[in-house]
Amino acid sequence: MSTLKAPNGKLITLLLLAIIGILFTACYPDNPQSTFDATGPVARSQLTLFWVIFWAAVFVFVVVEGILVYAAFKYRRKPGDGDPHQTHGNTPLEIGWTIIPSIVLIIVAVPTVITIFDNANSPDPEGALQVGVVGEQWWWEFNYPDPNDPDNTLITANELHIPVDEVVNITLDSRDVLHSFWIPKIAGKVDLVPNNRNTMWIKGEETGTFYAQCAEFCGESHALMRFWVIVETREEFDAWLESERADAIEPTDPLAKQGKAIFEGPQAQCWTCHTIKGTQAQGKIGPDLTHVGRRTHIASGIRENTQENLTEWIANPNAVKPGNIMFTQGQVYNDPQLALSEAQVAALVRYIQGLQ
Ligand code: CUA
Secondary structure: OOOOOOOOHHHHHHHHHHHHHHHHHOOOOOOOOOOOOOOOHHHHHHHHHHHHHHHHHHHHHHHHHHHHHHHHHHOOOOOOOOOOOOOOOOHHHHHHHHHHHHHHHHHHHHHHHHHHHHHHOOOOOOOOEEEEEEEEOOEEEEEEEEOOEEEEEEEEEOEEEEEOOOOEEEEEEEOOOOEEEEEOOOEEEEEEEEOEOEEEEEOOOOOEEEEEEEOOOOOOOHHHOEEEEEEEOHHHHHHHHHHHHOOOOOOOOHHHHHHHHHHHOOOOOHHHOOEOOOOOOEOOOOOOOOOHHHOOEEOOOOEEOOHHHHHHHHHOHHHHOOOOHHHHHOHHHHOHHHOOOHHHHHHHHHHHHOOO
16 A cells, blocks of 8 residues: 555645746836846846847757757657667767857857956046945945045945936955945946945946945855945935045034934944044944934844834844944943943934934
């Protein structure tokens, strides 16, 4: 007696439905990471290259599998068959299956090489906007040099603003390990390598906010190393740049003033790692917070910039982004005697939210 049971029909139906459901999620039109919805020339050229390679692969698959299936059925062993006719070598066939793959490889290689060089060489290397990108575990620094004043570089973090329809030349550096810069709908991916500057260019063709992220495994919170790209009109961009260069707003309400005192005080010492322009805080280890209150997200793009999220982030950053330097190095998180009280966190949150 066999103990094997026929597969449960309901289970198979459920499994199939689950698989179909998962496949259908790929059709969701607003997928923020979809490279099939390219909105810039770099991403579009990469998409075109994808389709060339995809159809070349489909051609190879159909031809090879077609011949295989045809041969398997047509020449399958039938009752009464003896040994098949033995063949050794077939020159025309061998020439054919050398030439045809060579042609397929050329069809793939030519557009690949063209796309690589097109994406590496900026169409406007001198005149275009220059932006420096620096990868850190696990956030992004963006800096905007002032073409008229080399000492006046704007440093910001985690939200990359670019003007629409303009070529933006980007330099990529890393302060620690390998990262990779990727804005799925606009351009990607180029690695950020310590001590080796890479360059790329991007251009956004639609205004809006675009999802972006690190695409190279870089440690515990790699998956949480995200950022947002804001593509805006030239006027909006200029206004943003101008306002970002300004010093921080001095807090006026008592709670925010208290927060500033904690930020700069000996217990929290936030100022040793963060810069807030116009104050004594000039640290370079963490993100520049001069106008952090304006950013839509905190903690490198992973949480909306709300009072609740900021409170959670400051109270226990490790719960939001495991292994981050603020948690591993900050004395308030490592010395129970120095831990921040709820009231102190609330004051810090008020101060930081006011940094508009
Ligand atoms: Cu940075 Cu992954």
